[in-house]
Amino acid sequence: MKPAPFHLHLPSTLDEALAVLASSSNARAIAGGQSLMPMLNLRLAGVDDLVDLNGIAQLTGIELDGEDIVFGAMTRQREIERSALVAQKLPLLSEAVSYIGHCQTRSRGTIGGSLCHLDPSAELPTVAMAMDGELTISRQGSQRQVPMRDFGLGLLSTCLQPEELLTAVRLKPWPAHSGHGFVEYGRRHGDFAVVSAAALVELAPDGTVHRSSLTLGGVAHVPCRVSAAEQMLQGRRPEPEAIKKACAQAAEIPALTDPAYPQWYRQRLAARLLERAVLRALDRVTPALTKTGP
């Protein structure tokens, strides 16, 4: 199908884009268009004013700011995939990006677009949740910082107001000696995941878990942290039995349900995939450090 008619705005600065969003009663910003364009083509979405962000140079780029990595919202998934800085500092993100759609969609798809669309099983929101991402949201004349934890309100909906734009995403790298693991299950390569799991684990010098971040996509309406499992691992030695027991907490989350993938199935996947992600993360913890344990 073809989209219904809309006015198309082609701003070259953020201020111009924000001005349109503030003045129209039914405007939407379009980033890479890999989710919004299908919705417009299928007429699941309709807008009076479409604001194209692709001409705004100031919204692109990956920058090191102190210890943090800051992504312009319009940074393409392809650029993230190929970034040496990301591979070095944010290996969890690097691993997750290759699961997003296909190379032909990553060439246009952006980090900001993916976060704002907020599909429950999309990879980038899951990583942003896992890494306690900090989002910059702008409107005419002001901006605010929102932690990823507070960004999602429900299925495909965020705390963004109609006149606001997500402009930057800040991620804090974990220490070099921590481990990461991202796994997902989908029916075919590139399909939306049924369930995905992200794990970050940092060990103390004595080999116990100093800090962990365990996150699930595709389970709840918004990617969610499995805090119960994180707490169970805290201060423990990461033995297989302890990991299994902690990850079983993932099956306690009231999961999404549909005819193809009922709740019990997603819950089972959640526990298994989370365990796999944790084991993968532990495999990657710098070996020199784990050897110093008793």
Added chain:
Amino acid sequence: MTKLDAASRHDLTLHVNGRPQAVSVEPRTTLADCLRQELGLTGTHLGCEHGVCGACTVLVDGVAARSCLMLAAQAQRHQIETVESLAEGGQLNDLQQAFRELHGLQCGFCTPGILMTLTELLKYSPEGSEQEVRVALSGHICRCTGYENIVKAALATLAQRGASHGPR
């Protein structure tokens, strides 16, 4: 700032296959429809119109992208390449020739998109492995299920180009 009004058609210039081309489109016109209907470049096929099937894949600044998920107006200032850019002087290029010789197509509907994805792969990963070829092809649906021969044609072209560039 440019604003293109919904109700009217707009005269734009797109750079397609190395040449500036004048087109007249509505804001909602996708790049795929513009290529086919305004420029008569019907080699770009439209299957699903929501980015899944890959038939409409073209190169945008040398990188494979879905032309059904891009508006014609967004393609201004970019270099667009379609399947029509591959053959030179009526001669199939080496990739197309390999598809022909190795039976890499049956009905041919998905072929233009696949050729453009492989064109990017050949350029950016000239030493691409079978795995890389298969991952790149996963963004395309061939309902004749002729993937094996498509992979063979891609690998044959990679090998041939590698050989012509001397030993690695």
